[in-house]
Amino acid sequence: MEFFLVSLLNGVSYGLLLFMLSSGLTLIFSMMGVLNFAHASFYMLGAYFAYQISTAVGFWPALVLAPLLVGVVGGAIERYGLRRVHRYGHVPELLFTFGLAYLIEEVVHLIWGRIAVDYRIPEALDFGAFQVFDSLYPAYRVFMMAVSIAMLGALYWTLTRTRIGLIIRAALTHADMVQALGHNVPRVFMLVFGGGCALAALAGVIGGNAFVTEPAMAAAVGSIVFVVIVVGGLGSLAGAFIASLAIGVIQTFAVALDWSLLDTFREVGWTGEAARAIGTIKLSQFAPVLPYILMVLILIFRPRGLLGRRDT
Amino acid sequence: MQLRHGAAALALAAGCIAGNALAQSIKIAYIDPLSGAFANVGEAGASQFQMVIEDINAKGGVLGGRKLELVKFDNKTSPQESLIQFKAVTDQGIRYITQGNGSSVAGVLIDAVNKWNERNPDKTVLFLNYAAVDPDFTNDKCSFWHFRFDANSDMKMQALTSFIAKRPAIKKVYLFNQDYQFGKQVSRAANEMLGKKRPDIKIVGDEFIGLGKVKDFAPYVAKIKATGADTVITGNWGNDLTLFVKAAREAGLKSDFYTYYGGGLGTPAALGASAEGKVKQITEWHINIPNTPILPFAQEFKKRTKIDLYYGRVNVQMRMFAAALNSAGSDDPAKVATALEGMFLSTEIGDVEMRKDDHQLLQNLYISTFTKVDGKNPKYDLEGTGFAPHRHVELPHRLRCRPPAR
Structure with missing residues (x-):
């Protein structure tokens, strides 16, 4: 029971982090039709900026400043890069973000080197928050969840209860109409792109010190966020939320279970040579592949994703 | 001419x-x-x-x-x-x-x-x-x-298992290694040698993780904890060890760690005070062996x-x-x-x-335990943590008779 609860908490906290990462990506996609390959790079930038700022003024200012800075960088990239490429169609846009990911990685190499930086959890959060049976659950994990949920709330409130949210939602489906009504749609695009990048950066700020801040961190999460938005349905925030929680929990539990295919084969009475060859692989060794299998299954049986509205 | x-x-x-x-x-x-x-x-x-x-x-x-x-x-x-x-x-x-x-x-x-x-x-x-x-x-x-x-890893495992054999308090061992030749060798040697020297010890887990692939070790730590292992033997190195012990410390895992590379770069800092008395390493040298040139x-x-x-x-x-x-x-x-x-x-x-x-x-090998540094004995700490390997057991190797100097 203790094991189940701790694993569930671990899964949910990882899932929420994934959601923070993928929410920006899915927003940008639904609005601008751009699959931003550089999205995970903004996650990395967030972690590095936070490291740099926290060495100067501490973690708490970094928590606010780093996402803002990355948001500004993202907005500028949209305004001066992506918007120019936009008129040539989707493929150049895709290539642009693809190149951008490499560019950002090289810039990180140049400034911070190829080695992981020493970005640590603030001491104020380095303690056990509460008791789960006889093990302490780390406070920083609780903090990660709190930040994600606060962000989720803020995002929901902005999109549904404010004027700017109204315009964004209108521009999602009827960009021309919104433009005709006198709103500056390109500026809304810039805001959304910058905001999406800031969300990714916020994930980087709290994920960078929980795990490790290194130049390879973008590549490590890059593919998984695409899985999240494909499974959730491209462009669907609620879908991304469900998908990231599901993937977080599935991965955590898969790691924890030493169940192997052999047991299942034995159940159904197949004990041949081939069964033994495949069957010795444990589920825990299989854990990193599971999200991708899920994605393939979703693409076969429900190509629009869990809550997606369009067939892609 | x-x-x-x-x-x-x-x-x-x-x-x-x-x-x-x-x-x-x-x-x-x-x-x-x-x-x-x-x-x-x-x-x-x-x-x-x-x-x-x-x-x-x-x-x-x-x-x-x-x-x-x-x-x-x-x-x-x-x-x-x-x-x-x-x-x-x-x-x-x-x-x-x-x-x-x-x-x-x-x-x-x-x-x-x-x-x-x-x-x-x-x-x-x-x-x-x-x-x-x-x-x-x-x-x-x-x-x-x-x-x-x-x-080589067998020599180190011989030493570690002989050390474990003399500690009757150890009952449940969890093997945690990287998924490539070396990690497999550590696991194989531990299984073989513990089976011979301490057949009563139960090996409650034999886990392999992708080399340099895992960033979040919390699920693995929860799993180790659930098995009730009192000892973890790991050949992990680099970030695969640093992030692992960091997650173990955060989750308050109480097992002892028998490591190949516990004193290696970044690990002492990640362990901090949680290492005291719990983390052991086997090396050819460590900073608190007195009088090494x-x-x-x-x-x-x-x-x-x-x-x-x-x-x-x-x-x-x-x-x-x-x-x-x-x-x-x-x-x-x-x-x-x-x-x-x-x-x-x-x-x-x-x-x-x-x-x-x-x-x-x-060469000689030493099994040492992380101990609080008091400035005299042990004198030197690692990575500013106040802790360092100490109280070692020396495992001298047997040299052949030395030939006369040429």
């Missing part, structure tokens, strides 16, 4: 070339990760090689005044990339390589060196291995062109790089290499290899012998 002038000119030119060769440095290619998940480990190793080489050069170099020179090649811990780098090494005419991080890499390098030397007997290359400890390299895959300066070197290294010296064996390797060059009187790898075979040397960390049969170095 004309002819004689020509001959003189030729002799002069030949003399120049010979003089050049004399002045030329002897290059050692360092093929290890300088980027990617294990870049920190690779860079720290490179800095130590650099400093030993500077020390050897400052004391007059080798072969009557020639210098050693380190050339770095980044293999990203990838076997494929290592082969590309090895090609670059041979293209540049470098005759000595050294590598340590990853038996996966060392395995392909041994094969590559063997093949290259077979095809290019006039340009042979010698491989000095300072940390890749898959026992096969000095057994089935034994090569004349490979020398290992670290105790390597101490001033370690202090200078720390001052220069802000990194705690970890590899006693890197110094051993380079001292032996220099001694072998001098005793061979040549920079030809084949002659140097012959000189290394069976060599005895008194080094900064003690007496060592390069076993002739399989090119495995014999």
Whole structure:
């Protein structure tokens, strides 16, 4: 029971982090039709900026400043890069973000080197928050969840209860109409792109010190966020939320279970040579592949994703 | 007359070339990760090689005044990339390589060196291995062109299991290793040896993780905790150990850790005070062994790089290499290899012998436990944590009878 609860908490906290990462990506996609390959790079930038700022003024200012800075960088990239490429169609846009990911990685190499930086959890959060049976659950994990949920709330409130949210939602489906009504749609695009990048950066700020801040961190999460938005349905925030929680929990539990295919084969009475060859692989060794299998299954049986509205 | 002038000119030119060769440095290619998940480990190793080489050069170099020179090649811990780098090494005419991080890499390098030397007997290359400890390299895959300066994983596991055998409190052991040759060897050896020495111990887990792939170890720690293991044996190194112990500390895992690389870069800092009395490591040297002559070197290294010296064996390797060059009187790898075979040397960390049969170095090993530093005994801490390996058990190796000095 203790094991189940701790694993569930671990899964949910990882899932929420994934959601923070993928929410920006899915927003940008639904609005601008751009699959931003550089999205995970903004996650990395967030972690590095936070490291740099926290060495100067501490973690708490970094928590606010780093996402803002990355948001500004993202907005500028949209305004001066992506918007120019936009008129040539989707493929150049895709290539642009693809190149951008490499560019950002090289810039990180140049400034911070190829080695992981020493970005640590603030001491104020380095303690056990509460008791789960006889093990302490780390406070920083609780903090990660709190930040994600606060962000989720803020995002929901902005999109549904404010004027700017109204315009964004209108521009999602009827960009021309919104433009005709006198709103500056390109500026809304810039805001959304910058905001999406800031969300990714916020994930980087709290994920960078929980795990490790290194130049390879973008590549490590890059593919998984695409899985999240494909499974959730491209462009669907609620879908991304469900998908990231599901993937977080599935991965955590898969790691924890030493169940192997052999047991299942034995159940159904197949004990041949081939069964033994495949069957010795444990589920825990299989854990990193599971999200991708899920994605393939979703693409076969429900190509629009869990809550997606369009067939892609 | 004309002819004689020509001959003189030729002799002069030949003399120049010979003089050049004399002045030329002897290059050692360092093929290890300088980027990617294990870049920190690779860079720290490179800095130590650099400093030993500077020390050897400052004391007059080798072969009557020639210098050693380190050339770095980044293999990203990838076997494929290592082969590309090895090609670059041979293209540049470098005759000595050294590598340590990853038996996966060392395995392909041994094969590559063997093949290259077979095809290019006039340009042979010698491989000095300072940390890749898959026992096969000095057994089935034994090569004349490979020398290992670290105790192999079976030697270390023999020592660890003998130590465990004397501790009846240990009942449940969890094996946690990386999914490649070395991790598999650690797991196999632990299963075999514990089965013989302490058949009553239950092995409650035998886990493998992708090399450098896992960033969030919390699920694994929860799993270990659920098994009720009192002891974890791990061969993990680099970030695979650092992040693991960090997650274990956060989740308050109470098991003891028997590690191969617990004192390695970044791990003491990640452990902090949680290491006290719980984390053990097996090494050829650690900072709190009293009266080892390597101490001033370690202090200078720390001052220069802000990194705690970890590899006693890197110094051993380079001292032996220099001694072998001098005793061979040549920079030809084949002659140097012959000189290394069976060599005895008194080094900064003690007496060592390069076993002739399989090119495995014999040296003392120490099992030490992380202890709070009091400034006297233990005197030195690691990574500013206030803790360091101490209270070691020394496991002396048996040297053959020393031959008379030549």
